[in-house]
Amino acid sequence: xxxxxxxxxxxxxxxxxxxxxxxxxxxxxxxxxLFWYKQPPSGELVFLxxxxxxxxxxxxxGRYSWNFQKSTSSxxxxxxASQVVDSAVYFCALSEKGTSGSRLTxxxxxxxxxxx
Amino acid sequence: xxxxxxxxxxxIKTRGQQVTLSCSPISGHxxxxxxxxxxxxxxxxxxxxFSETQRNKGNFPGRFSGRQFSNSRSEMNVSxxxxxxxxxxxxxxxxxxxxxxxxxxxGTRLTVV
Numbered sequence: 001x002x003x004x005x006x007x008x009x010x011x012x013x014x015x016x017x018x019x020x021x022x023x024x025x026x027x028x029x030x031x032x033x034l035f036w037y038k039q040p041p042s043g044e045l046v047f048l049x050x051x052x053x054x055x056x057x058x059x060x061x062g063r064y065s066w067n068f069q070k071s072t073s074s075x076x077x078x079x080x081a082s083q084v085v086d087s088a089v090y091f092c093a094l095s096e097k098g099t100s101g102s103r104l105t106x107x108x109x110x111x112x113x114x115x116x
Numbered sequence: 117x118x119x120x121x122x123x124x125x126x127x128i129k130t131r132g133q134q135v136t137l138s139c140s141p142i143s144g145h146x147x148x149x150x151x152x153x154x155x156x157x158x159x160x161x162x163x164x165x166f167s168e169t170q171r172n173k174g175n176f177p178g179r180f181s182g183r184q185f186s187n188s189r190s191e192m193n194v195s196x197x198x199x200x201x202x203x204x205x206x207x208x209x210x211x212x213x214x215x216x217x218x219x220x221x222x223g224t225r226l227t228v229v
Contacts (some may be wrong), residue, residue: 043223043225045220104151107159108158
């Protein structure tokens with residue numbers, strides 16, 4: 001069975017600090033996809049990134065970066081120079097080969113609060 | 117391009133009643149999935165529809181059902197509502213059955229009293 005664990009329930013930082021959100025996953029499949037979503041107070045889940053299991057290159061998009069390590073089954077997310085607008089709940093998710101990206105297993109989420 | 121639209125945004129129902137929630141996917145998307153989000157259980161997969169057929173189903177009782185129409189719009193129905201059904205119900209759409217990206221609507225917040 002697949003499982004996603006986000007051990008950090010809540011993180012609070014001061015604006016401009018860097019922050020890393022941890023994600024550890026379990027799956028028996030060799031082909032799978034990993035995702036990060038952001039959920040602001042409005043409730044909508046905003047897609048941030050998708051990674052497939054064959055692509056271990058780190059990704060950087062502006063202030064966001066992702067570190068995928070198959071050896072430790074981790075897919076961590078770093079926000080550099082955090083801003084108040086980054087405050088939200090962040091979810092890591094997994095989907096396996098044979099299921100579409102619409103069947104996602106989510107972690108518990110990490111509530112990030114960025115204080116001015 | 118319009119995003120995923122869910123209606124209504126908020127709903128209050130009484131125990132024992134039934135409710136129908138609606139989801140209109142992104143234009144051209146044919147796969148629709150539903151998720152339930154509660155503080156205790158987090159985000160849980162309910163079911164997925166593609167081309168009017170249910171392809172996957174999560175571990176929810178038969179009171180939870182859904183359907184998809186020929187225009188890809190989807191509805192989910194919950195019968196005999198229980199207090200524990202109070203949740204945010206999120207709909208996601210994907211372009212195809214093999215797509216690995218899902219785009220979510222803002223959800224319907226259901227409160228059962």
